Amino acid sequence: MLREILRGTGVALITPFKADKSIDFNALDAVINFVIEGGVQYVVTLGTTGETPTLSREEKLDIINATFASVDARVPVVVGIGGNNTQSIIKDIESFPVEKAVAILSASPYYNKPSQEGIFQHYKAIADSTTKPIILYNVPGRTGSNIAAATTVRLAKEVNTIAGIKEASGNMAQCMTILRDKPEEFMVVSGDDNLAMAQIACGMDGVISVAANCFPKYFSNMVNAALQNDFYNARAFNNMLIQGYDLLFAENNPAGVKAVMAEMGLIQNNLRLPLVPLSESIHQQVRDYLPSLK
Template identity: 65%
Template sequence: MSLRKQLQGTGVALITPFTADLKVDFDALGKVIDFLIDGGVEYLVTLGTTGETPTLDKQEKLDIAHYTTGKIAGRVPLVVGIGGNNTAEILKDLEKYPLDKAIAVLSASPSYNKPSQEGIFQHYKAIAEASPKPVLLYNVPGRTGRNMSAATTLRLAQEVPNIAGMKEASGDFAQCMEILRDMPEDFLLVSGDDAIAMPLIACGMTGVISVAANAFPRQFSDMIRLSLKADFAGAKKLNDTLMEAYDLMFVENNPSGVKAFMAEMGLIKNEVRLPVVPLSDAVHDKVKRYLSKK
């Protein structure tokens, strides 16, 4: 079965909870995983950017990968994030990480280096050839500083056998439409933007890898399922109630926004690692007001 069929609906880019002394809070992480699965999401993504991977050391990443694999395996599909801007190091990580129970590897396009489109192609080609699992591309130019063009995405999808799909977070509808028009039939294309997931599904995407669903798994995944059934009137009603939350989650920083929601809900402590800081008091007060109306 292709990943396009296995990973339809809502995937969640898991946050990494921290204790008050900023160690990884595995008890809270377990609670979050149960909350999300009980909330009806279709699959989980560990060690994505929302998990604050830039400030996790190598051992912490491995520990989280082992923990999430053990906690999630057999319940919902698991995607493991393995990315970076050093291709050679990623190839080493592919050998170290516990991937036997994962369904795919998600790898963000390199940040800071700003490679050419050919450099991006060769980077992913090397990863796909080394990976024991299918690879999902991740285009997020707002973070990486370089957009992966539709032409590069399609070239990877068509020429590299182990490239199985993509999380597209460029926000460029024309680019998304070009990929949807020309991609292989079994290629998985999902939104990386919560706020525009519904219209992108209307264009032909088959789901989303979400930040907001960390806090609102039931409401968000119900909205996505209605969208996939082309019940956009019903999906819009749910999405309308979440639009303010999307804004609050991203107005200052991700994941400080979603962590503020989850802390207020009693799921985690409101802790992030520098250079990320918690939401300002003014925005956090808006989070409280929003939740008081739910």
């Protein structure tokens, strides 16, 4: 059951770039080793944190293959394949090298702003096209539309291959409604690092995290403690990271996490337009914060 396979901390991997903005595959390998050694339970490649809107199809294929090679079966891999063209997503799932993936994470359609029925039919069509488990991704702040709790539960109950949701609405009442009404086997993970501990307390199975790129040990320890109902230690780790969460998302994602990882020497601090690196004032706050974690 996917709930058991992906219980804990997943990390939405960044895509490191060289100075010429080409993909830095050596740095990607270093990042994957860093997060696995830091204790994450699984990795997610080609999520929005990986700047997927700026990647070509060929680059996406190369990243998937490089991720599987680097991971080398040490942890499960989830592949992100989403967008606002349902048929294009179906074609990508058919043609991308996802055989080794345990699931596909698919963000709700952006910009189109479909109705709830449109969202339901979009995901049903995707799920009907594959035997791979599908994880819904609700992130209204990026897509411009929300997957209502009733739609999530309907998909969970009516479509067999829809196995879970990454919930990043930030709406705790909506999250608790899903947790109350979902089928037992349906996985619900947080998509909001700063709410993950509270959402696990409500019954979520873990988190697909941005912060786990740069703080894998502390963040994984927090999640593991929360999942064991050890909220004394979970709060201690979370309190260490609260300022870090704020800095990671102060301007845009992944500018914050890339700034932190550049300070750690893992990557070069490069993004592709229209994203740009953190402003110097926020970057200085990153430099001032990092020693507190030592």
